[in-house]
Structures are given as C-alpha cells and as structure tokens.
Amino acid sequence: MKIQQIRNATIIVEIGLYRILVDPMMARKDALPPLRLFGARQRNPIVELPDSTPAVLNAVTHCLITHCQKGHFDHLDRAAKKWLRDRQIPVICSPHDAPHLAKQGLNIQPLPENHEQPNLFLGGTIRTIKCTHGKGLIGKLMEHGVGYFIEMPGEPSLYLAGDTILTPTIRDFVLHHQPQVSVVPAGGAQFDFGDDIIMGIDEVVEFTRLKRGTVVANHMEAVSHCPVTRPALAKAGKLAGIDQRLRIPADGEIMEFTF
Template sequence: MQHSTVATLILSLAVGAAAQAATPGASTQPVQIQQIRNATAKINYGGKTFLLDPFLAKKGRYPGFEGTFNSSLRNPLVELPMPVKTIMNGVDAVIVSHTHLDHWDGGDHQHIPKAIPLFVQDEKDAKLIRDQGFTNVRILGEQTVFEGVQLSKTGGQHGTDEMYAKKPLAEALGKAMGIVFQAPGAKTVYVMGDTLWRTGVDQALAKFKPDLILMNAGDARMIGYAGSIIMGKDDVLRAYQQMPNATIIATHMDAINHMTLSRKELKEHVRQHGIQDRVRIPADGEVLKF
C-alpha cells in the first residue's frame, strides 16, 4: 500500500507539472527577440533560434521601390547593426513571411546555408526559393511543428481593398502571412507580418490570445493611393487596447524608402497616449527578453 501511495503521488506531481507547462501564460521558458533591421528579427523560442525575414544586404544595395514614397532613396537606408556571420550564428531555421525584397534577399548572397530548414507561406514562394538553390524549403501550415515548436500560419492583406482591386498591383503586393509561435511553458508570440488590420488579424488574436505581438508598423505608402500597405501608429494603439495582456513590439521602420512612420514619431505617439508600459520599439540590434 505504501509503495502504491508513493507511485500515485509521483504520477500526480508529474501530471500537475505537465498541465502547468501547457497552461497559457505559465511562462517557464524564456523568449528572446532581437531586432536586426527592418522586419528581420532573431527569435529564440522553445530552445530553438529562428531568423525571421532575413534582408541582409549592405546599405544602399538596391534602388528604392518603384511607385512608392521616397523611391529615389536606395535600400536599405541603414547598415546592419552587426556582421551577417553574427546574425547567422546559432540559427536553427529561417522563416520568410513573403518574398518581397525587403523580407528576403537570400538569392543575392551566400550568407544563409542552402540546406537550412526554411519555412514559407505557399508553393509559389517555395518554388522561387528552391530555384535559388535552397534544398530544405517547407510550407508552413496551420499546425506545423519544428523540433517542439508549433508554428501556425495566419492570414492578412498587404494593402487596401482599392489596391487589390487593380490586378497588376494586387499581383505585385501578393500575399503575406503572419506566424504564431507556441511551445509548452513559453509565451505565445504572434508575428503579424506585412498586413493591414483585417479579419485574419482579429481571428488570430481571438484564437491564440498572444502574449507578445510583433507588429510591422512603418506605415509604408504607395504613390497615388490612399492608405498604407502595412500597419501604423493607430494600429499600435488598437492592439494595446484590444489585447490588454499583450506586449506590442513595433518594427519595420527607418530602413526602407517607403516607410512614412519613424521610431521617433511612434515613440511620441506612444507617449501621448500613455501606453509605454506595454509597447516596445526596439532599436536595430536591441535584444528584448520575456
């Protein structure tokens, strides 16, 4: 009887520990997010290191995006905050939310290993990257698991309805996914991606209830069209109000010609609305730990 009681107690403790680890908000695994430049970030999550949207070119390598604000400026506008070798150190997998140049210039250099696990949104992007010589390209789905980390694809829209009503522009804007990171004992991270605030965003927020929201907030603009093609300062405020338990990390600023919102301007907006407690605006190279 005594042996049975001890065994039962051990089993009970083990089950309780597992349940605690699986409980949302029960954070026992630290999350680290390093802002690199533009939308490029290094995310340490669930014991793995992911490189998000690697745009690794030297300052001024490419012309500005035609048909966008400040297209006379060459991209990127600033240098990387560290050597590419340092950025790539320890990376287990790469995630490319879409293949616009400012999120993926991997075909133009040899910095990223050709055999590294690399996740994309669909077969079209997979083909493009495979044709660039990458051999381990995988399509991210709603429940993709990579070495204990669950990655979930979410929806969005990379521009206004007016823009998508014009076929050539709609094809140029294309599709862009968001990504949710989940693992037992870790805070849930939602990378919104290049999107406006659309139904897919609300659905992701309601379903996953993220603790950390990585938002592309540079308010990028096209010439001749009202509205933006990604989020801006009002969306940062909206996320703060709609998700009272989440921390918002604003990025995708100060590096590409068509961004119209700077970190400095967003910091002032955040200060005016008194939302500094849950909004982070990291500088290039800055590391955030949660």
C-alpha cells in the same frame, strides 16, 4: 524567449536551443533599388546592418519567411538567399512560397497544405494567419503572405504578423488567442499611390489595445517607403496609455520575454 531586432522586418527569435531568423534582408546600405518612382528616389536599405549581425547570424538554426515573391526584397534579398543557400539553413515557408524558394536552391521545409491548423514545429506548434498587404488596386499588385503563431512549451506564445494592415481576420485571431508577444510591422509603408500597405501608428495602437500581452513594433527607419519613425510611434503609444506594453527596439537590440 529572446527576440533581437536586426533591421526592418528582420529579427532573430531565440527559443531554447533554436535561433530562428525571420525575413532576412542582408544587403549593404544603398545596394537595393528605390521603392518609389516619384519624389525622392532613395535607394535601400537606408541604414546598414548592426555591427553585431555577423556574430549573431552564426548561431542561426532555422529561417522563417512570411512572403518573398513579386519583388519583396525587404523580406528576402539576394544576399540573404546566398547566405541561406550556402549554409543550407532549413527554411520554413508557406506552401504557396515553397516552389519559388526551391528554385532558389534553398533548403525548404514547407508547411503542410492544411497550414492554417497547428503543425508540429521544433517541439511545439506553428500555424499561419492570412496577411493583407494593402487594399484596392495596390492590394491586387501585392504579395500578401502569411503571419505565424508559434506555441512552445515553457515559452510565451508568439505571433509574427508579417506584412499586413489590421484586418477583421487579425482582430479575431488576436482576440481569440491573445498571443503573449506579437511582432507587428509599424512603418506605415506607402507607394506613390494608394493607402498604407502595412500598419502605421493608428493601427499599431489599435492592435495593442486588442490584447493583454506585449507588442514589438518594427519595420521602421530602414526602407525608404516607410514614413513612421520610432519617436513618433513612442509618443503616440504614451498618449494612448499603452507604452508599458509597446516595445520599439533599436536595430541590434535584444529583448527577453518570460511568462
């Protein structure tokens, strides 16, 4: 299995003959609006896509969307919708998101209604895990989405957490299933009020301590409401003694994982 960090939450997972694009945000730098109303109203994304992106996108066979409604352009923006629609790439999504994506003209392949149970997927299985994209008032305004747990013959098990804070549901899932590779959001995203809406440094460290496998941290240094930096997370990981299992890829970096 190979995972290439593209930008923000956008990655490409290579499993056998398949190249799975996850949560694509394809806009040029500064093409999207700010995510805060007060203070420095920086437009998004704050960095360009890696130069290698057009070439690697040509090999994409499928797409996975964790959430996309209520204005979550950092997981599926207008440029990505056009790209997927023009190529009619199969888009796997939750039953909740299926009607919304169908209206965009995408080639959707929604998971069955019993999506919390394992379902057949590209010769293996896939299931969803509930995300909690913030609590309290801000949580009521958010689109919470799902994460995905993928198991394929001869490959490490893979957990794509989606946009979430660390919850009892996720703790229980990780302790029980012990995914060999997990990709988690680590940017500590915040709006003008309320607590973090995705994991930050402390929760990434706690998540990594729950499991024996490798943790890949992304969703950093690409959108303006994520204050956590790669160096800060790396320093915390080293102090916590988990740096050997915590990967913090640069945009464009390819990581390879085996049993």
